[in-house]
Structures are given as structure tokens and as C-alpha cells.
Amino acid sequence: MISPRIPAFVLTGFLGAGKTTLLNRLLKDPALADTAVVINEYGEAGLDHLLVEKSGDGVVLLSSGCLCCSLRGDLLDTLADLAARRASGDLPPFARVVIETTGLAYPTPVLQTLMAPQLAGAGYVLAGVIAVADALRGEALLDQHAEAIAQLAVADRILVSKTDLAGDSAAFMARLRALNPRAAIGPMPDAGAAALLEEPDFPSAGAAVAARPFFSAHDAAIASFTLETDKVLTPGRFVTFIDELRERFGEGLLRFKALVRLADEPGRPVVLHGVQHWFAPPERLDAWPGPDRRTRIVMIGRDLDRRAIEDLFAAFCDEPRLDAPDRAALTDNPLAF
Numbered sequence: 275m276i277s278p279r280i281p282a283f284v285l286t287g288f289l290g291a292g293k294t295t296l297l298n299r300l301l302k303d304p305a306l307a308d309t310a311v312v313i314n315e316y317g318e319a320g321l322d323h324l325l326v327e328k329s330g331d332g333v334v335l336l337s338s339g340c341l342c343c344s345l346r347g348d349l350l351d352t353l354a355d356l357a358a359r360r361a362s363g364d365l366p367p368f369a370r371v372v373i374e375t376t377g378l379a380y381p382t383p384v385l386q387t388l389m390a391p392q393l394a395g396a397g398y399v400l401a402g403v404i405a406v407a408d409a410l411r412g413e414a415l416l417d418q419h420a421e422a423i424a425q426l427a428v429a430d431r432i433l434v435s436k437t438d439l440a441g442d443s444a445a446f447m448a449r450l451r452a453l454n455p456r457a458a459i460g461p462m463p464d465a466g467a468a469a470l471l472e473e474p475d476f477p478s479a480g481a482a483v484a485a486r487p488f489f490s491a492h493d494a495a496i497a498s499f500t501l502e503t504d505k506v507l508t509p510g511r512f513v514t515f516i517d518e519l520r521e522r523f524g525e526g527l528l529r530f531k532a533l534v535r536l537a538d539e540p541g542r543p544v545v546l547h548g549v550q551h552w553f554a555p556p557e558r559l560d561a562w563p564g565p566d567r568r569t570r571i572v573m574i575g576r577d578l579d580r581r582a583i584e585d586l587f588a589a590f591c592d593e594p595r596l597d598a599p600d601r602a603a604l605t606d607n608p609l610a611f
């Protein structure tokens with residue numbers, strides 16, 4: 275039977291960083307032969323799909339626009355169509371999909387599109403964001419292009435390209451690490467690329483977030499942190515927390531990813547993805563992915579008030595801080611927000 279679940283990976287990175295190069299290496303790996311690809315290219319005549327050395331069904335080009343601006347509906351329709359053709363047997367039962375964005379795309383709208391109920395209903399789940407970082411253009415690129423920073427900040431994996439051309443990349447690597455302490459950062463793979471399209475582990479509770487020794491004024495507004503608790507929340511309480519979170523902090527929320535232990539079925543955690551005010555329908559796993567059964571919530575945002583979000587979460591977990599209002603005070607007082 276065909277799995278109803280279709281893990282979707284977003285491949286991002288600035289213009290010329292090496293996305294297509296990586297995609298070709300991925301698709302050459304026999305373990306990834308059953309991968310569908312959606313390529314978005316900016317410009318009238320798309321070329322990238324010609325450069326992807328895999329042809330036939332399952333490679334779709336969206337050209338003449340950018341996914342993050344004009345083509346969101348096209349991406350939605352394309353993915354829905356791929357899933358329908360997979361289900362009907364018109365396409366081979368691909369095991370995953372990779373969406374290569376244009377180099378200029380902000381990643382948030384692409385992630386939001388993936389979270390649309392129609393795509394969740396078709397089986398898609400956001401499995402990971404992979405960003406290629408260009409060591410040759412290095413820090414100058416990050417200083418000049420906010421899109422490049424946003425792409426790297428939301429990634430689960432960062433692959434550093436052109437280190438062979440760049441010389442000493444230590445400062446660039448440190449900048450990447452400071453910009454996104456959660457991501458697995460490594461070189462572009464030559465072979466054995468299949469592991470890149472395995473779904474990344476959720477960070478275990480208490481995982482140390484690296485100190486931020488270097489960051490420029492440009493990056494400083496983007497920060498990532500993790501909330502965690504061993505309290506078990508009721509579904510209703512958790513939903514109210516999410517509602518408060520998106521109401522108050524949605525604007526700056528570049529990415530939200532949670533593995534949650536809920537009271538109704540504590541043995542089956544819920545995975546929830548969000549971007550700004552949009553949240554995907556939650557996915558219930560059959561079991562915990564590892565021994566750590568604490569609720570963990572990763573947030574990446576621009577100008578997020580970390581302290582206020584921690585207070586809000588603590589209030590919903592009934593762990594009010596001494597200097598913060600408790601949940602009753604937050605929800606009973608209509609003037610609180």
C-alpha cells in the first residue's frame with residue numbers, strides 16, 4: 275500500500291549558492307530515486323529543470339515567477355496534482371518531494387503554502403528545510419541580502435558550498451552557527467547524500483544552544499530558542515497557547531516546530547509546524563521518536579520577545595514565574611492583551 279504520508283523538503287539558498295548542484299547529487303543517489311522534485315525558477319524561460327539530470331514524470335518546473343510572491347497558488351496546485359496522480363497510480367509512488375526555491379525567495383511563504391489544509395489533507399508534511407550557504411560570497415552576501423539570512427535562519431540543515439574556492443571559511447562558519455545554532459551545519463556532500471533527506475531529529479530536551487560569539491547587527495534581530503516542559507497539557511490548553519502565541523507574536527515568527535505531549539494520548543506525540551500566523555494541521559505520531567518524552571517547541575523569529583513567550587508558555591503550563599501573571603490572570607482579564 276502506498277504510504278499516505280509524503281515528507282516534503284524545502285531546498286533553499288541564495289542565487290548561485292549551489293542548490294541545483296546539490297539536487298543533482300541527491301537525485302543521483304539510488305536511495306533517493308523515488309523522489310519527486312518541484313523546481314521554481316525566476317525568469318521567463320526556466321533552465322534549471324534542464325540542468326537537473328533526472329527527467330520524466332515527477333520533475334515539475336514552476337517558472338516565470340517566484341514561489342514566495344506570485345506562484346504560491348501554483349505550488350499548491352502542483353503539489354496537490356502530484357499527490358493525486360501518485361494516489362491514482364498515474365505516477366510512481368514517490369516517497370518524498372523536494373521543492374527547490376528560487377535564490378531570491380523568502381522561505382516563509384513557501385513553508386506556509388506547505389501547511390495549507392489542502393496539502394496536509396493530501397498527505398504532505400514539512401519534513402525539513404535544507405539551505406545551501408555560499409562560502410565564496412560569504413559574509414558579504416549575508417550583509418547585503420536579508421533573504422539569504424532568512425533562508426539560513428529557518429533551516430534544519432545548512433550545507434556550505436564552495437569552500438574549495440573560498441580559502442579560510444572559519445569566520446563564515448562561526449557566523450552561520452551564531453545565526454542558526456539549531457541547524458546541522460556541514461559541507462556539501464559528494465556522495466552518500468541520502469541521509470540529507472532523512473527527517474531531522476527533534477532536538478532533545480536541554481540541548482545546549484551555542485553561545486553567540488559573533489553576530490552582526492543584521493543578524494541580531496533573528497533568534498532561536500527552545501521551550502520545553504515535562505508537564506502534560508490538555509489539547510484545549512495547548513490550542514489556547516497557540517492562539518495567544520500567534521495573536522501576539524505571529525508577525526515575527528519565522529518558524530515554529532513543536533513535538534508535544536498531550537493529555538489525551540500522551541504516548542503519541544503531536545507534531546505541529548507554524549510560520550507567522552499560519553499553522554499546519556497537527557500530525558499525530560504513532561510513538562515518540564526517542565526516549566525523551568518532553569514537550570519541545572523550537573521557535574525562530576525576528577525581534578521575538580523571548581522572555582514574554584517563555585512567560586506565556588510557563589503560564590499555560592501552570593508554572594508562572596514570580597514576576598509574571600499566571601494563566602488565569604492572562605485569560606480571565608479581557609484587557610490583558
Ligand SMILES: Nc1nc2c(ncn2[C@@H]2O[C@H](COP(=O)(O)OP(=O)(O)OP(=O)(O)O)[C@@H](O)[C@H]2O)c(=O)[nH]1
Pocket residue numbers: 287288289290291292293294295296322376377434435436437438439462
Ligand atoms: N567550485 C565549486 N563550485 C560550486 C560548488 N557548488 C556549486 N558550484 C558552482 O556554482 C555555480 C552555481 O551553482 P548552482 O547549483 O547552479 O546554484 P543554484 O543555487 O542552483 O543557483 P540559482 O538557480 O541561480 O539560484 C555552478 O557553476 C556550480 O558548478 C562548490 O562547492 N564548489
